[in-house]
Amino acid sequence: MKRLSKRENWVYLVALILIAVLIIYPMIIIVQQSFLSEDQFSLQNYVNVFQNPTTYDILWNSLFVSTLSTLFALIIGSSLAWLVTRTDIKGKRWINFGVIIPFLIPSFISALSWRQLLGPVGYLNKIIMYFTNTMEPLFSIDGPAGIIFVMTVSSFSLVFMMTSTAFLNMDTSYEEAAQISGATPLQVMRDVTFPLIRPSLFSSAVLVFVANISNFGVPSILGFHESYFVLTTKIYDLLNDYTIQDSFAQASSLSMILVVIAVFGLWLQYYLTNKKSYKVISGKSTQKMTISLGKYRPLLTGIVCLLLFFISIAPILGIFVTSLTKAYGLTPTLDNLSLDNYFHILFQMPMAKRSLVNSLILATSAATIAVILGTIVSYFITKTDFKGRQVVSYIVSLPYALPGTVVALAIILAWIKPLPLINTSIYNTLWIILVAYVMYYLTLAVQSVSSTLVQMDRSLEEATRVSGANWFQNMRDVVLPLSKPGIINGWFLIFIPALSELTISILLWSSGNETISVAVFNLQEQGNMTAASALSMVLISLIVIGNQLLKYLTRRLERN
Amino acid sequence: MKQNLNKIFMGLLLVMTTILVACSGEADSTAADDTITVYTSVPQDLIDEFSAAYKEANPDKTVEVFRAASGDLLSKLRTEHEADSVEADVVWVADFQSAETLKDLDMLEAYESTEKDQINSNLIDPEGYYYGSRIINMVLAYNTNVETPSSWKDLTNPAYEGKVGIPSVGSGTSFSYVGTLASKDEFGWEFFEEVRNNGGKQFSNNSDVAERVATGELSVAPVLDYMVTSMRLQGSPIDYVIPEEGLVMVASPIALVKDSEAPETAKSFIDFTLSKEGQEIMSAQNVVSVREDIEGSENVPSINDVKILETDLDYLSENNDEITAIFEEIFTN
Numbered sequence: 001m002k003r004l005s006k007r008e009n010w011v012y013l014v015a016l017i018l019i020a021v022l023i024i025y026p027m028i029i030i031v032q033q034s035f036l037s038e039d040q041f042s043l044q045n046y047v048n049v050f051q052n053p054t055t056y057d058i059l060w061n062s063l064f065v066s067t068l069s070t071l072f073a074l075i076i077g078s079s080l081a082w083l084v085t086r087t088d089i090k091g092k093r094w095i096n097f098g099v100i101i102p103f104l105i106p107s108f109i110s111a112l113s114w115r116q117l118l119g120p121v122g123y124l125n126k127i128i129m130y131f132t133n134t135m136e137p138l139f140s141i142d143g144p145a146g147i148i149f150v151m152t153v154s155s156f157s158l159v160f161m162m163t164s165t166a167f168l169n170m171d172t173s174y175e176e177a178a179q180i181s182g183a184t185p186l187q188v189m190r191d192v193t194f195p196l197i198r199p200s201l202f203s204s205a206v207l208v209f210v211a212n213i214s215n216f217g218v219p220s221i222l223g224f225h226e227s228y229f230v231l232t233t234k235i236y237d238l239l240n241d242y243t244i245q246d247s248f249a250q251a252s253s254l255s256m257i258l259v260v261i262a263v264f265g266l267w268l269q270y271y272l273t274n275k276k277s278y279k280v281i282s283g284k285s286t287q288k289m290t291i292s293l294g295k296y297r298p299l300l301t302g303i304v305c306l307l308l309f310f311i312s313i314a315p316i317l318g319i320f321v322t323s324l325t326k327a328y329g330l331t332p333t334l335d336n337l338s339l340d341n342y343f344h345i346l347f348q349m350p351m352a353k354r355s356l357v358n359s360l361i362l363a364t365s366a367a368t369i370a371v372i373l374g375t376i377v378s379y380f381i382t383k384t385d386f387k388g389r390q391v392v393s394y395i396v397s398l399p400y401a402l403p404g405t406v407v408a409l410a411i412i413l414a415w416i417k418p419l420p421l422i423n424t425s426i427y428n429t430l431w432i433i434l435v436a437y438v439m440y441y442l443t444l445a446v447q448s449v450s451s452t453l454v455q456m457d458r459s460l461e462e463a464t465r466v467s468g469a470n471w472f473q474n475m476r477d478v479v480l481p482l483s484k485p486g487i488i489n490g491w492f493l494i495f496i497p498a499l500s501e502l503t504i505s506i507l508l509w510s511s512g513n514e515t516i517s518v519a520v521f522n523l524q525e526q527g528n529m530t531a532a533s534a535l536s537m538v539l540i541s542l543i544v545i546g547n548q549l550l551k552y553l554t555r556r557l558e559r560n
Numbered sequence: 561m562k563q564n565l566n567k568i569f570m571g572l573l574l575v576m577t578t579i580l581v582a583c584s585g586e587a588d589s590t591a592a593d594d595t596i597t598v599y600t601s602v603p604q605d606l607i608d609e610f611s612a613a614y615k616e617a618n619p620d621k622t623v624e625v626f627r628a629a630s631g632d633l634l635s636k637l638r639t640e641h642e643a644d645s646v647e648a649d650v651v652w653v654a655d656f657q658s659a660e661t662l663k664d665l666d667m668l669e670a671y672e673s674t675e676k677d678q679i680n681s682n683l684i685d686p687e688g689y690y691y692g693s694r695i696i697n698m699v700l701a702y703n704t705n706v707e708t709p710s711s712w713k714d715l716t717n718p719a720y721e722g723k724v725g726i727p728s729v730g731s732g733t734s735f736s737y738v739g740t741l742a743s744k745d746e747f748g749w750e751f752f753e754e755v756r757n758n759g760g761k762q763f764s765n766n767s768d769v770a771e772r773v774a775t776g777e778l779s780v781a782p783v784l785d786y787m788v789t790s791m792r793l794q795g796s797p798i799d800y801v802i803p804e805e806g807l808v809m810v811a812s813p814i815a816l817v818k819d820s821e822a823p824e825t826a827k828s829f830i831d832f833t834l835s836k837e838g839q840e841i842m843s844a845q846n847v848v849s850v851r852e853d854i855e856g857s858e859n860v861p862s863i864n865d866v867k868i869l870e871t872d873l874d875y876l877s878e879n880n881d882e883i884t885a886i887f888e889e890i891f892t893n
Contacts, residue, residue: 054892120777225761227892240730242634242661243881327774327794350608351625416643425645510647511597511626522627525764526604527771 008471012384015376019392022439023399026410033413034252045246045253059257062230065144066213069151073208076152077159078201082193083304085167087291090301098308103157104543105316106500108217108517109536111150112524113315114141115221116322116533123318123332143226147219151212153311158211159204166200172289185291203272210265214258214403216503217517221524231258232405232503239409239507248413255406266401316540323533341534352535354512355519358430362515363498366437367445367491373438374445374490379479381446382453383461393450397443404440404503411436411508428510436504441494448490452483485557492550499546500539516542593822595622596649596829599637601630601658601732602812603767603787606845613841614832621825629765630658630732631884641667649826652693652814652833654732657739657876659690659813669818671827675834678851683811692811693833695848698737699800699807701773701783709780712741712803715755722759723779725772729887731765736871737782737808739883743875746805752890762891774798782808789846789859802861806869811850 037044049055080099083089102110117124118141125137132138140146174196178188216232223233231254238244238251293300324337345352377396381389399407415435416427426432456479464474480487502517509518516539523532600607604627611623628636630653640646646667653659662668663685670688673679683692702709707719715724727734741747752760763769770787772778774796785807788800814833820826832838839849846859856862876883 120772121775225763227762229892240632240635241884242631242638243884247635248639327796349604351604351627412639416639416645418645425643427643427645428640428647511599511624522604525768527765527768528604529771 011376011471012380012386015373015380016392018373019377019395019442022435022442023395026407026414026439027398029414030252030255030406030410033249034256036249037246045249046256048250049253055254058229058231058234061144061228062213062232065147065151065219065230066209069148069155069212070205070209072148072152073156073159074201074205077156077204078163078197080156080304081160081163081167083300085164086172086289087293087300088297089293089304090297091305095304095308098305098312099157099160101312101316102153103161104547105154105540106217106502106517106543107150107154107215108221108502108521109319109500109539110154110315111146111218111221112520112532112536113319114146114150114153116318116529117141117315118146123321126331142222143228144223146222147228147230150218150222151215153315154218155208155212158208159201162200162204162207163197166197170196176289199272203269206265206268206272210262210401213261214405214503216403216405216506217521220521231255232403235405235409236507248409251409252413255403255409258403258406262401262403262406263398266397319533319536322529323537325530327530341530342538345531345534345538349531351514352519352523352531355514355516355535356538358513359499359516362430362434362437363495365434366441366498367494369434370438370442370445370494371449371487371491374442375449375480375483375487377442378446378449378453378483378486379475382450383458383479393446396446399440400443404501405507407436407440408504408507411439411504428513430513433505433508433513433515436508437494437498437501440504441498444493445490448493449483449486452486453479456482485554488553488557489550492546492553496543496546496550499542594620594825595624596820596822596825597624597626597647598650598652598829599626599628599633599648600650600652601628601633601654602652603627607652609845610833610838610841613837614829617832617837618828621828623829629728629730630654630735631728631730634658634661637662637667638665641665646817646819648817649820649822650814650829651817652812654696654812655736655810656690656692656813656873657735657880658732659685659815660873660877661880662815663689667818669816669820669823671816671830673827673834674831675851678836678853679834680850680852683850685813690813690815691830691834692850693814694812694839694842695850696733696810696812697785697807697848698733698782698810699785699788700780700803701770701788701798701800702780703773703776703778704797704799705776706779708799708801710801710804712747712782712805713751714780714803715760715782716751716758717780718758720758720779723777724755724758724760725763725769725778725781726755726760726891727766727769727781727783728762728764728891729884732812733766733784733810734782735883736810736876738887739876739879740808740869740871742883742886743872743879744869749886749890752887756890756893760891762887770798785860786846793846793859802866804867806867808871809868810871 034045035041035043080095084092084095089095116122118139119125120137120140120142122137122141125139128138129136141149175188175192178192183191214232216236219228219230220233220236223229229237235251235254238247238254241247244250321332323341324339325332326336326338326340347353377392380386381393411432412427415432416425418425426435460482461474461478464478469477500517501515502521505515505518506521509515514522516535520532520535520539523535598607598611602610607625607627611625614623615621626648633651633653637646637648637651651659651662659668668689672688673691676684679691685691700709700712700714709717709720714720729735729738738752741751742749763772766784766787769778769781770783770791773781773783774791776797783800785800788798791798814830816823816826816830834850836851836853839851839854843849843854843857846857848856848860
């Protein structure tokens, strides 16, 4: 171990204390709360939760929608990835574009959009009713089927991206060999291709499953009217039920089910990525065998394009049309269209205006703070040889693996009491949301910066040290400039989702401290669909701008 | 190139710091005693109009608003109360029972409003803890493309099967409505079970239900009268009837929160709400005023001419938790 100057140890110590306060403390508090009944340690809350038959219904609902949506996302995502990377399907650029859109749109906005199309008075339903001359809508997006559908649409892109990489890195000579030995295309698929991409399929399955079981927006928007509750919406409901005396304790116990599922998923993820996977990535042969679709080529191209148009463009069109109609429910003829809703939310409705400012402040500060703290933590994890530094990386990744509902609950319990010394509470201020965002998203900064730091050779830093630079100079002149791609990437990886965060914000917001997603959620709950749609369109534009900026910066950095 | 990137990055940092500084400055000013926070279940547009009017009359005061359903408000207030960090200065909820709950929690402060004498004395808490601020009525709304209903029992009419809605009891007005019908022999909980069997669904709140009746997603539903009236006047295909059994009257109470940090501003906001000027805003929104010196809007039948299904407030307060629990049980199965 190299000699370490005292000063740099102080930096690590401060970072570690921050992590303890931000992450470990709230987690301890929520576990403790779940065991407290009338200020005494007891298992009473768990007994209450598990003796209540509805707990099992809700758990079943959660597992049911998450499992099925994960399965569908796997099928759609990996088939598309295969078509794009391995076959001669036409319009690959457009397919890639169509896949990325649902990934960028927050899932609760997606749920709202689908309601515009396939809700009881959705546009598609109305068109079908008009042509078939019926009174009853054909489809209903409300209820479990709709929840599964929207979750699938929101998560298949992730599977597509992860399996695409696997397909691209795969050495196709194995397939060729199998084919030459006389295997039919289906046999090649089953016996060679599938086993080769299995690790990435499993890995994306875990990610998608945990994301969907933690989802709050979709089941809340599409499940409430059907009285279809899942764990996240039930916890939210409990926290808002003033007639239950120990609602916090019960919610804490119920959320422990989600914690167990999430921690198991996290472990599985570690296990899968560290397990020896099929390393058939070769440096030389990059000539990929492209499978000719033959006579099916136009047909498959058509189906894929139609499908992608339907699941990625149509919902945006739906919400866009609603955002332009004067009153919800009016037929969108030219007479009924106007920009009034945009004018209303941007200039008249104080709540909507405020929410835009708040979300921008929160996303910018959360990303910046997380990146600063994350860089120090990454350096600590990858470049020092302190014992137990891997534990730090595990702790930092924990909140992001947990459902936002649980994170928010932990934050409330930990921070509602007035702070020592200054004697005011950050509860009911914007800052409690900021604390929650930093806690939740920190791992993204750490992962992003770490990935560039591990590529950096130690000799560079040693050279700087030898020439007499201290730790801070080394940081400023060598480490930071070299890890800039990771830092910028990490910043945007946090900024963009933080801009549209709903699950945490909906439990932590207070008067004057609405975020965009809280405003959209509350507007739709009040039935003000036109304003909610207009604000959603503004949010979508912000997300697209953020992504373009990230792309632009990444390209500039690569060119350097 | 590198230099440019540095500039962009530094620029972002600078923007962020400026924003942070700017808004921490803002946060300081909110601590002053000319700023109040109102927790309310009044619809967003109405409360926006109201605080703007108050602000115009009192330019040096600031009103911050937290709007949510009555149930959500009570739960948030209770949490804050337990943590000893209540943020609200004024609560303005939909129904008397919500105010009673807060009074029982010792969270309200009695206060004699300057407007007291002008207000119908039935609408004032005898101990002066809260004042009815507007009269809103649960009536039977229907989409004008379907057959006009006539009775609350039409919610169980197979003609409307699957297109019946009801606001969740998290809404204070719906709570009063459900409690009132449940306490009557001719309805009782069996009535709500039949509504549920007729495909009745619960929705988050009154405005949500009203919108859905207008779009035709629902055919009939109990909703607040003034919401239906304003949508009807905008041209939406919605109207209401006063059912033959009578409407359920709710007088939305406003109250001063105990240990407010800005009691004078809070009191002046309450007085403004009850004042002639404030009540005229209500009247313009088709809400019945609580003042005896204000004539009703022409769009709203006078409360003296219509049949009222009497609400037993004692029943509501004695069965507070049960009403919520039984309703939830019926509508979540």
